Amino acid sequence: MMELQTLSTAPASPEANVSDAKSESHALTNLASVDALAAVSLALAGCSGGSGGGSGNEDTPDDLALPTQAQSARFLSQAGLGANSAAVAALNGTGYASWFDTQTAMPVTDSRFDWLLAKGYGKAADRTNFVGADNMIWRKLIASPDVLRQRVVLALSEIFVVSMEGLTGAWAKFALAAYLDMLETHAFGTFRQLLQGVTLSCAMGMYLNMRGNRKGDAKTGRQPDENYAREVMQLFTIGLVELNPDGSPRLNGDGSPVYTYSLADVTALAQVFTGWDFDTDDIPASPEFMRRPMLHIAARFAEGEKRVLDTPIPSSADGPAAMNIALDVLASHPNVGPFIGRQLIQRLVSSNPNAAYVGRVAAVFDNDGAGVRGNMKAVLRAVLFDAEAMTPPATPTNGKLREPILRFVQWARAFNLVSPTDLWNVGNTSNAATRLGQSPLHSPSVFNFFRPGYVPSDPLLGPAGVTAPEFQICHETTVAGYLNFMQAVIQNGIGELKPDYSAELPLAADPVALVNRYALLLASDRLSTATRTLIVDALTSIDAGTEIGQLNRVRAAIMLVMAAPEYLIQV
Numbered sequence: 001m002m003e004l005q006t007l008s009t010a011p012a013s014p015e016a017n018v019s020d021a022k023s024e025s026h027a028l029t030n031l032a033s034v035d036a037l038a039a040v041s042l043a044l045a046g047c048s049g050g051s052g053g054g055s056g057n058e059d060t061p062d063d064l065a066l067p068t069q070a071q072s073a074r075f076l077s078q079a080g081l082g083a084n085s086a087a088v089a090a091l092n093g094t095g096y097a098s099w100f101d102t103q104t105a106m107p108v109t110d111s112r113f114d115w116l117l118a119k120g121y122g123k124a125a126d127r128t129n130f131v132g133a134d135n136m137i138w139r140k141l142i143a144s145p146d147v148l149r150q151r152v153v154l155a156l157s158e159i160f161v162v163s164m165e166g167l168t169g170a171w172a173k174f175a176l177a178a179y180l181d182m183l184e185t186h187a188f189g190t191f192r193q194l195l196q197g198v199t200l201s202c203a204m205g206m207y208l209n210m211r212g213n214r215k216g217d218a219k220t221g222r223q224p225d226e227n228y229a230r231e232v233m234q235l236f237t238i239g240l241v242e243l244n245p246d247g248s249p250r251l252n253g254d255g256s257p258v259y260t261y262s263l264a265d266v267t268a269l270a271q272v273f274t275g276w277d278f279d280t281d282d283i284p285a286s287p288e289f290m291r292r293p294m295l296h297i298a299a300r301f302a303e304g305e306k307r308v309l310d311t312p313i314p315s316s317a318d319g320p321a322a323m324n325i326a327l328d329v330l331a332s333h334p335n336v337g338p339f340i341g342r343q344l345i346q347r348l349v350s351s352n353p354n355a356a357y358v359g360r361v362a363a364v365f366d367n368d369g370a371g372v373r374g375n376m377k378a379v380l381r382a383v384l385f386d387a388e389a390m391t392p393p394a395t396p397t398n399g400k401l402r403e404p405i406l407r408f409v410q411w412a413r414a415f416n417l418v419s420p421t422d423l424w425n426v427g428n429t430s431n432a433a434t435r436l437g438q439s440p441l442h443s444p445s446v447f448n449f450f451r452p453g454y455v456p457s458d459p460l461l462g463p464a465g466v467t468a469p470e471f472q473i474c475h476e477t478t479v480a481g482y483l484n485f486m487q488a489v490i491q492n493g494i495g496e497l498k499p500d501y502s503a504e505l506p507l508a509a510d511p512v513a514l515v516n517r518y519a520l521l522l523a524s525d526r527l528s529t530a531t532r533t534l535i536v537d538a539l540t541s542i543d544a545g546t547e548i549g550q551l552n553r554v555r556a557a558i559m560l561v562m563a564a565p566e567y568l569i570q571v
Contacts, residue, residue: 074524080147082410103148112136112177133173139424152187155347163443174287179203191374192331200293215302229269238335246359247338268306275301275319337362351400357388399571401470404436415499425495437478508550511539523567535560
């Protein structure tokens with residue numbers, strides 16, 4: 001285990017008493033051992049699901065119009081980006097269904113693309129770099145009011161992956177901004193619209209080589225690029241094996257899986273996806289073309305009949321028509337409901353949803369009740385309002401490890417992190433040793449930060465085949481790196497971004513009240529009695545007789561709650 005830093009006790013002002021600072025330093029040094037204990041608990045035992053203090057008897061929206069504070073905080077951690085006091089109060093006053101309807105009806109706020117331009121990142125000197133890209137991503141995650149949409153966009157970005165780590169070329173950051181703006185546009189629309197938006201986006205065209213894809217040439221030996229054709233099936237729509245409606249694999253008579261597509265399907269689909277390129281004759285001085293879907297160039301299209309998943313695409317179909325037929329075939333495949341539905345459940349609610357839960361969500365994907373297939377708003381409602389989401393069984397297989405991005409954003413929103421310059425200089429948080437070990441849109445590959453089917457090599461989860469994707473990026477380095485990074489940002493903010501603890505200081509004199517507050521806001525009131533007692537004892541050792549002492553108690557309370565296994569495992 002890496003050595004953990006202790007919380008800094010530098011005086012907040014020159015007037016701070018030196019003896020107080022020494023006393024607080026000694027107390028906070030003791031807290032480092034508590035941090036280490038929590039880290040070990042997470043790395044070695046936290047995967048058991050934690051020992052939450054909540055009852056696990058939350059009612060569904062039909063049963064309870066106005067949720068309790070704990071229920072509100074828990075729901076906001078699934079459907080949004082965490083909770084602050086105002087968000088909890090708002091949900092308490094309206095109920096789940098009204099909150100959901102209000103969130104889905106909220107207008108899209110100003111685009112990331114326009115923000116980059118307004119901040120001057122569209123100058124010629126920035127054509128080939130990603131300066132400003134992280135800023136525009138963190139800005140909406142931390143500050144945008146449409147929290148459900150932003151949570152869904154983050155989830156979609158981890159399913160339909162585009163990453164700065166594999167995106168090259170002029171104005172790539174504007175392609176990325178336009179891509180995220182497109183995900184926002186289609187987050188509550190239909191899956192078919194979303195799939196077309198992804199397929200024709202300049203960012204995906206650059207990332208998976210569909211941009212500039214040409215028909216074969218017998219003279220040179222050139223063949224259409226198969227990258228997007230393969231991944232749109234394997235990762236974005238139907239997966240590798242045929243599924244039953246509940247997400248379980250269909251099997252042949254010998255018990256082997258039934259595969260969804262063949263090499264011939266990949267080859268034919270690659271031909272379908274020929275002829276697309278940027279909607280511009282060259283790479284101009286302005287990035288505006290990155291907003292537009294890719295344009296079809298007929299002379300580059302592979303002529304002739306094609307067959308994709310046993311569906312003929314006639315030779316009379318031009319490029320756009322062939323693409324539409326192929327996307328219709330993919331979007332209407334019976335695998336899509338369980339394949340995409342299960343991943344949405346994993347990203348929002350539970351790493352290892354049971355088959356019945358997946359089946360219920362898939363049924364809504366197939367038909368929203370009004371005959372519409374792939375209604376994403378209805379699917380999200382089904383994911384979030386399902387009985388398993390609202391009333392999870394208290395078993396080790398329930399819940400999910402909070403991914404590091406969401407932990408940081410939850411803290412930022414809970415304590416009103418603001419950027420006085422509106423530049424949102426959080427930066428790339430990918431470094432596992434010194435930062436979060438994960439940063440939005442920095443996935444190492446098209447397979448995301450973690451695989452949806454990942455099963456940890458853990459004595460409890462492994463033999464049971466329990467999927468827990470986030471544990472693929474959880475190890476000693478990331479645990480210690482996360483704790484040290486959060487310790488620093490809780491103490492000092494990050495760059496020009498500063499949290500507001502003014503509302504917390506009045507509680508500093510009462511360690512029990514302080515812990516109960518953060519147990520509610522951050523951990524949905526699920527900290528065990530033992531964990532609360534451990535944290536309260538640590539806080540009591542900090543002298544709160546001075547302003548710096550009070551602030552240190554607040555900071556330490558937040559840090560220790562966010563280090564607790566019951567917080568890290570969202571149940």
